[in-house]
Amino acid sequence: MSTNTVSKAQKAVFNDAVRGLVDSSVFTGVTSYIVPVPYSFQGSNFGYTSGGLTPGLSNVIDKFPFASDTNASDVGDLSVARYAAAGQSSSENGYTSGGNTPTGTNVIDKFSFAADAYVLATDVGDATITTGGRAGQSSETDGYSTGGGFLPAYFNVIEKFPFAADTNASDVGDITQLKYVVTGQSSADNGYTSGGVGPSAPTAPSTIDKFPFASDANATDVGDLTVGRYWAAGQSSSTHGYTSGGATPPSPTVKNEIDKFSFASDGNATDVGNLLLARARVAGQSSSENGYTSGGFTGPLTANATIDKFPFASDTNAADVSDLSVARNQSAGQQY
Numbered sequence: 103m104s105t106n107t108v109s110k111a112q113k114a115v116f117n118d119a120v121r122g123l124v125d126s127s128v129f130t131g132v133t134s135y136i137v138p139v140p141y142s143f144q145g146s147n148f149g150y151t152s153g154g155l156t157p158g159l160s161n162v163i164d165k166f167p168f169a170s171d172t173n174a175s176d177v178g179d180l181s182v183a184r185y186a187a188a189g190q191s192s193s194e195n196g197y198t199s200g201g202n203t204p205t206g207t208n209v210i211d212k213f214s215f216a217a218d219a220y221v222l223a224t225d226v227g228d229a230t231i232t233t234g235g236r237a238g239q240s241s242e243t244d245g246y247s248t249g250g251g252f253l254p255a256y257f258n259v260i261e262k263f264p265f266a267a268d269t270n271a272s273d274v275g276d277i278t279q280l281k282y283v284v285t286g287q288s289s290a291d292n293g294y295t296s297g298g299v300g301p302s303a304p305t306a307p308s309t310i311d312k313f314p315f316a317s318d319a320n321a322t323d324v325g326d327l328t329v330g331r332y333w334a335a336g337q338s339s340s341t342h343g344y345t346s347g348g349a350t351p352p353s354p355t356v357k358n359e360i361d362k363f364s365f366a367s368d369g370n371a372t373d374v375g376n377l378l379l380a381r382a383r384v385a386g387q388s389s390s391e392n393g394y395t396s397g398g399f400t401g402p403l404t405a406n407a408t409i410d411k412f413p414f415a416s417d418t419n420a421a422d423v424s425d426l427s428v429a430r431n432q433s434a435g436q437q438y
Contacts (some may be wrong), residue, residue, distance in 0.1 A: 146389065181223050194214065196267075211226070231250060236248060249281050262274045275318055279307055307330050308328075332348055336386045347395055375419065384398035407426040409424045
């Protein structure tokens with residue numbers, strides 16, 4: 103049997119042989135086997151910030167490198183200018199789904215990470231509801247959007263669309279509360295929706311919901327943020343979810359807290375640091391080593407261009423490392 107010519111069933115046996123669980127002689131003649139790298143939500147190359155308010159509607163797709171602290175550059179346009187959209191990332195493409203316009207939109211846009219030229223996103227499907235204020239999550243195979251609202255309506259929908267085909271999203275479950283301007287995180291196995299605001303405003307729930315990627319099912323309440331807030335950014339390391347910035351009602355009062363919660367066990371978040379500048383309506387990006395919080399606002403009718411970075415390896419404050427190409431808030435975040 104030659105290198106890498108093994109079936110799916112044989113791969114399982116091979117991996118058991120590596121762990122010493124079965125006699126490795128069953129793979130006599132196989133000199134090597136490359137085990138696929140497990141799926142990771144984090145990017146290793148670039149972060150993206152798409153859409154938002156400047157305060158006018160924006161269709162800009164910004165890109166900034168993870169390897170160096172350098173300002174973002176405008177590398178493309180969405181098919182529909184919008185704000186408060188959800189961001190998703192596959193291994194090859196970024197997605198910006200739903201969002202608010204004067205009437206709202208259900209468009210799911212896709213743009214290539216590999217393109218060197220200016221990128222024009224394409225409309226590849228429709229969300230199940232026409233609204234913004236949703237959180238985005240990504241598994242290895244699908245993009246997810248959760249919650250949302252277009253006042254006075256609030257939603258608890260979990261919807262899913264495949265990365266392998268350009269098609270509409272489908273409703274696959276519910277989060278535990280009706281709420282919008284929520285924050286999303288992703289582990290290898292589960293999606294998370296944290297914070298937000300709902301019909302009970304002026305209070306903001308601190309709930310952290312979890313739903314499985316392996317099956318279409320409702321979310322469960324698995325913990326709480328240190329303070330209930332909305333309009334925050336979400337980031338994900340391989341082991342923890344992060345919620346940074348945001349606002350508390352009714353003012354709103356902008357926040358600078360960076361919360362962290364474990365993927366390995368269900369529990370409450372802890373406050374592990376601060377953004378350099380307290381702000382809300384921010385977008386989140388994740389590299390394999392750092393979390394990024396981009397754009398946002400410090401108060402009504404203001405837009406910010408700051409890109410903050412904080413390390414996953416230690417609990418510490420974020421640093422201002424660069425700027426977006428144009429100041430804006432309520433953008434979507436992606437990573438590659």
